[in-house]
Amino acid sequence: MGRISRADYRARASRAASALAGKTDELLTSLQAEMAILSARQEFERAMQMRDEIRALQHLQERQQVERSRSYDQDVISYQVEGSSVYLMLFRVYRGTLEGKEEYVFSNSDSFLEEFLVQYYSEREPPEELILEQPLEQSLVDFLAHQKGKKVKATVPRQGEKKMLLDLARKNLEAGFFGDREKLSALQEALRLNKSPQVIECFDISHLAGTFSVGSMVQFRGGRPDRGQYRRFKIKSVSGIDDFASLAETVRRxxxxxxxxxxxxxxLIVIDGxxxxxxxxxxxxxxLRLKIPIVSLAKREEEVYMPGLDGPLDIKKEEKASLYLQEIRDEAHRFALAYNRLLRKKAISD
Structure with missing residues (x-):
């Protein structure tokens, strides 16, 4: 991140995103007030940096007025490959204004970008321009044009405002990615794992007084939920209330x-319980003769248990490692509950 602190880095990325979202007036007011405070404290170097940001923002504000008169939209895509995972950030820009951003994490493959674009734009209309870090195959550009009903431009900018958009998407991607790295590092250290737990699967059981028993499995990859890998299981071999047997069936399957x-x-495998x-x-x-690190997380005090230990690990529930486990466990619980409700609803309708 160069010579600036992580806090400053994130603040600048946040301000840039606000500017692109069209919130220039309130951002200018905030920056001008901050510059006045810095000057009063005689922090002149930082005040001058703030002045330069204000001038750049005013210039952007003028350009946005021009851009909004144009009726075209853009999607900006930046990604980073880390081991077996791909981290992707997508900005949706309409008439020069950032409408929203979406984050994705999924398994790496030789054709991951093509697969992502085909799946993403099969479900929604492509923009008139796609801004990326690498050129696309003509067959993929033709697919996008077919989905759009007219020509779609794929641009790999080297300079100018489009390059600035691409750089901003990259900065947002990195800011989020570093936060995920901290969670993974904290969990690896707390559990004394030999390697970073990039891929974690968590299991939960849900039932209604022993009926409609279901199991859920969610997968987190690189610190984020990978919903394409979620799985749900209708319990087949267990009748009545037996969470242990239901869980055993789910893990076995x-x-x-x-x-x-x-x-x-x-x-890593995480068990709710x-x-x-x-x-x-x-x-x-x-x-099954499988050696996979496994822990369980008990709800009441968020105690973490590992095989071979009589008591829970010395991990406070406010620590990053525990909070990450809680996040994963809560998602597994939500997914199991949703499936349980779906089965009950189907039974009622039948």
């Missing part, structure tokens, strides 16, 4: 299939 298909295993749930899941992994 998930990893026996991955093993049979020779797919990659996760770096205490020592009993952990033991049930661990027994299934051992039966």
């Amino acid at each position: 998930r990893y026996s299939r991955l093993k049979e298909e020779r797919q990659d295993m996760p770096d 205490g020592k009993g749930q952990l033991s049930a899941a661990l027994s299934e992994l051992q039966a």
Whole structure:
């Protein structure tokens, strides 16, 4: 991030995003007040930097007025590949104004960008211009034009305002990515894992008084939910209330299939529950002869359990590692509950 602090870096990225979102008037007022405070404190160097930002913002404000008179839209895409994961940021720009941004994380492959664009624009109309870091194959540009109903331009800018948009998308991507790295690093250290837990799968069981029992599995990749990899399981071998047996069935079905298909295993498994749930899941992994790091998270005090230890790990529930586990567990619980409700709704309608 150069010589500026991470806080300043994020502040600048936030201000740039606000400017592109058309909030220039309130941003100018805020910056002018901040510049006056810096001058009063005799922090003249920072005040001059703020003055330059104000001038650039005023120039941008003038250009936005011109841009808004044009009726075209743009999508700006930046991405970063880290190991087996791709982190992608997409800016939606309409008439020179940033309308929104979307973040995605998914598995890396040789054709990941093409696959993403085909899936994304099969569900929504493409813009008139796509701004990217690398050129697209003509067949993909033709697909976008077909979806749009007219020509779509794919641009790889080297300078100018479009390059500034691309750089801003990159900065937002990096700002979010560094935050995810901190979570992963904290969890690896807290659990004393040999490698960073880039891919984590978490299991939860949901039922209504022993009926409509379901299992859920969510996957987090690189610190973010990878919803394309979520799985849900209708419990088949258990009747009545038996969370341990239901959890065992879910874990067995998930990893026996991955093993049979020779797919990659996760770096860490998280179980919603205490020592009993952990033991049930661990027994299934051992039966499959799989050695995957596994922990459980008990709801009441957010205690973290690992195999071979009598008590919970010394991790406070306010620590980053615990908060990340809670985030994953809560998502698994939400997903399981949603599936349980869906089954109940279908049963009522039938």
